[in-house]
Amino acid sequence: MKKIIPLEEGDYYLTPEGYRCFTEQYLLKRGYCCESGCRHCPYGFDKNSLKKK
Numbered sequence: 001m002k003k004i005i006p007l008e009e010g011d012y013y014l015t016p017e018g019y020r021c022f023t024e025q026y027l028l029k030r031g032y033c034c035e036s037g038c039r040h041c042p043y044g045f046d047k048n049s050l051k052k053k
Contacts, residue, residue, distance in 0.1 A: 005029055 011026035024040040027033075037047025 005026070007026070010023060011029070012020045012022045015021050021039055024042045027038060027040060028042050033041060033043035033045050035045050035047075035050075037045065
């Protein structure tokens with residue numbers, strides 16, 4: 001079961017298109033890589049090669 005992490009200031013920003021983009025700060029708090037190719041992935045996942053660097 002995944003825990004719910006409350007959002008805090010600095011956890012995300014809105015892109016020009018209006019999407020929520022999670023920051024490295026939030027992704028580190030989450031504690032795992034979702035392998036979705038997040039823009040600020042601190043875990044080194046490369047969506048193009050489908051593996052972690």
